[in-house]
Amino acid sequence: xxxxxxxxxxxxxxxxxxxxxxxxxxxxxxxxxxxxxxxxxxxxxxxxxxxxxxxxxxxxxxxxxxxxxxxxxxxxxxxxxxxxxxxxxxxxxxxxxxxxxxxxxxxxxxxxxxxxxxxxxxxxxxxxxxxxxxxxxxxxxxxxxxxxxxxxxxxxxxxxxxxxxxxxxxxxxxxxxxxxxxxxxxxxxxxxxxxxxxxxxxxxxxxxxxxxxxxxxxxxxxxxxxxxxxxxxxxxxxxxxxxxxxxxxxxxxxxxxxxxxxxxxxxxxxxxxxxxxxxxxxxxxxxxxxxxx
Amino acid sequence: xxxxxxxxxxxxxxxxxxxxxxxxxxxxxxxxxxxxxxxxxxxxxxxxxxxxxxxxxxxxxxxxxxxxxxxxxxxxxxxxxxxxxxxxxxxxxxxxxxxxxxxxxxxxxxxxxxxxxxxxxxxxxxxxxxxxxxxxxxxxxxxxxxxxxxxxxxxxxxxxxxxxxxxxxxxxxxxxxxxxxxxxxxxxxxxxxxxxxxxxxxxxxxxxxxxxxxxxxxxxxxxxxxxxxxxxxxxxxxxxxxxxxxxxxxxxxxxxxxxxxxxxxxxxxxxxxxxxxxxxxxxxxxxxxxxxxxxxxxxxxxxxxxxxxxxxx
Numbered sequence: 001x002x003x004x005x006x007x008x009x010x011x012x013x014x015x016x017x018x019x020x021x022x023x024x025x026x027x028x029x030x031x032x033x034x035x036x037x038x039x040x041x042x043x044x045x046x047x048x049x050x051x052x053x054x055x056x057x058x059x060x061x062x063x064x065x066x067x068x069x070x071x072x073x074x075x076x077x078x079x080x081x082x083x084x085x086x087x088x089x090x091x092x093x094x095x096x097x098x099x100x101x102x103x104x105x106x107x108x109x110x111x112x113x114x115x116x117x118x119x120x121x122x123x124x125x126x127x128x129x130x131x132x133x134x135x136x137x138x139x140x141x142x143x144x145x146x147x148x149x150x151x152x153x154x155x156x157x158x159x160x161x162x163x164x165x166x167x168x169x170x171x172x173x174x175x176x177x178x179x180x181x182x183x184x185x186x187x188x189x190x191x192x193x194x195x196x197x198x199x200x201x202x203x204x205x206x207x208x209x210x211x212x213x214x215x216x217x218x219x220x221x222x223x224x225x226x227x228x229x230x231x232x233x234x235x236x237x238x239x240x241x242x243x244x245x246x247x248x249x250x251x252x253x254x255x256x257x258x259x260x261x262x263x264x265x266x267x268x269x270x271x272x273x274x275x276x277x278x279x280x281x282x283x284x285x286x287x288x289x290x291x292x293x
Numbered sequence: 294x295x296x297x298x299x300x301x302x303x304x305x306x307x308x309x310x311x312x313x314x315x316x317x318x319x320x321x322x323x324x325x326x327x328x329x330x331x332x333x334x335x336x337x338x339x340x341x342x343x344x345x346x347x348x349x350x351x352x353x354x355x356x357x358x359x360x361x362x363x364x365x366x367x368x369x370x371x372x373x374x375x376x377x378x379x380x381x382x383x384x385x386x387x388x389x390x391x392x393x394x395x396x397x398x399x400x401x402x403x404x405x406x407x408x409x410x411x412x413x414x415x416x417x418x419x420x421x422x423x424x425x426x427x428x429x430x431x432x433x434x435x436x437x438x439x440x441x442x443x444x445x446x447x448x449x450x451x452x453x454x455x456x457x458x459x460x461x462x463x464x465x466x467x468x469x470x471x472x473x474x475x476x477x478x479x480x481x482x483x484x485x486x487x488x489x490x491x492x493x494x495x496x497x498x499x500x501x502x503x504x505x506x507x508x509x510x511x512x513x514x515x516x517x518x519x520x521x522x523x524x525x526x527x528x529x530x531x532x533x534x535x536x537x538x539x540x541x542x543x544x545x546x547x548x549x550x551x552x553x554x555x556x557x558x559x560x561x562x563x564x565x566x567x568x569x570x571x572x573x574x575x576x577x578x579x580x581x582x583x584x585x586x587x588x589x590x591x592x593x594x595x596x597x598x599x600x601x602x603x604x605x606x
Contacts, residue, residue, distance in 0.1 A: 136545045250552075
């Protein structure tokens with residue numbers, strides 16, 4: 001989004017040195033986004049060593065304590081330490097976000113390639129994808145969650161199914177436009193087999209838009225997970241996740257706002273970081289795409 | 294033109310068929326045997342089998358699907374397991390709050406987002422542009438319930454300007470109705486505003502580079518006339534398309550917004566149905582929302598082919 005502003009275009013008279021600072025100057029959103037995201041990942045990994053206690057430890061005497069030196073983010077209705085719960089909760093969001101992004105990209109890529117190359121399959125596949133896409137994704141995930149027990153794996157699966165059509169549509173579009181390119185025609189004329197054409201000529205060109213799309217899917221998946229957990233159809237309540245903590249704080253939000261506030265802040269900042277990264281990657285990887293959105 | 298309209302309407306049929314098949318499968322594979330539920334605890338396996346046969350549950354999938362579609366066509370969405378009431382009746386009771394929320398959100402979002410997008414495109418590259426687009430990224434990132442709680446905390450609890458939660462039917466007056474919808478609509482509209490503002494900016498940037506805009510400026514027309522009358526008109530198609538596509542965000546977001554603001558609408562009905570595993574209700578709601586979404590996008594497609602003389606079929 002910032003790519004059109006003249007100030008973000010790097011000065012060419014600067015020495016051609018691929019230093020970190022240069023990258024930061026050129027793509028500030030990537031730098032900011034990835035810095036925040038890496039910090040959150042580190043926090044999630046090292047949660048046990050960051051002054052946390054057992055996030056599921058119940059203490060009836062310590063219920064709904066305001067944030068203090070002892071409980072940095074306060075405690076919830078069952079006396080559990082919210083700081084510890086929020087830090088451990090990062091794990092769920094990150095695992096769901098990354099898993100959905102990877103799964104949806106890989107499956108969507110496969111479906112998109114099939115649709116783009118096999119004319120007969122195309123019509124059927126795309127009608128199915130249109131059908132899935134016309135069910136609002138959160139609603140689709142909710143409906144799928146209603147069929148299964150709440151578990152992180154099922155949450156990942158439900159959100160992935162809802163996100164696949166977007167990737168496959170994108171890939172199909174790229175494939176259809178590439179098939180008309182002279183160099184693909186040349187490859188066909190030279191007798192190159194279809195699998196080789198896909199791997200050598202088509203795949204590399206789908207990579208950039210897929211990576212960009214995957215970051216947006218990652219962000220959307222994190223929000224959907226939180227929403228599912230918030231309405232009680234997501235991650236089981238035993239596992240601390242940002243959505244669950246907010247769900248538990250829901251009844252008390254008018255008097256104990258901090259219970260809702262801290263997981264909300266972490267969720268928002270994490271999603272913001274992923275979105276910034278996505279915008280930056282879009283500008284960096286595909287200048288044409290940057291112009292359209 | 295007429296052919297196009299007919300073809301576009303016919304094109305929604307396969308889409309709705311896929312949706313219907315999906316929604317039906319949902320109930321088909323849902324855990325729990327309706328026959329066993331009806332038979333009760335003391336039933337023998339033979340009793341359950343008898344009930345299953347009398348309900349037609351032993352027949353093949355295709356026949357049951359056909360019957361179910363026929364049932365839907367007569368506006369019968371089945372009976373709620375939990376309340377024993379017809380699903381259509383449950384939906385009808387909850388329709389007004391959700392429709393109100395969506396309409397108010399739509400109006401607020403479009404009237405904020407389009408001018409912001411136009412302004413950003415006009416001032417492209419300046420600090421104004423970057424502030425607006427930064428705000429858009431923010432709008433994409435902050436989930437609807439986070440915005441909802443923060444708005445409710447600041448404007449309802451701390452400042453006491455607006456009611457905290459609840460819903461007042463429009464029959465009890467326009468202002469009481471609107472008053473309750475302002476905060477939820479802003480919360481729900483956040484993502485929508487971000488989306489529309491981005492698209493408006495992108496399309497306006499393209500339009501503003503065209504020759505006829507330079508001509509209009511050269512004629513000495515005011516900036517406002519050029520932007521809103523000449524440019525925006527030609528940027529309308531992508532913007533309207535995104536408004537249509539974004540309705541999916543509104544539907545998904547309404548489920549959460551209604552929970553945060555205690556609005557007794559379809560979103561709350563969805564959440565309650567999920568928690569009670571009331572499959573016929575879930576089925577009916579998914580079907581209804583998808584149907585609305587498909588219809589909105591059909592309407593959008595038809596509207597701009599009618600409005601934009603450049604599109605000829």
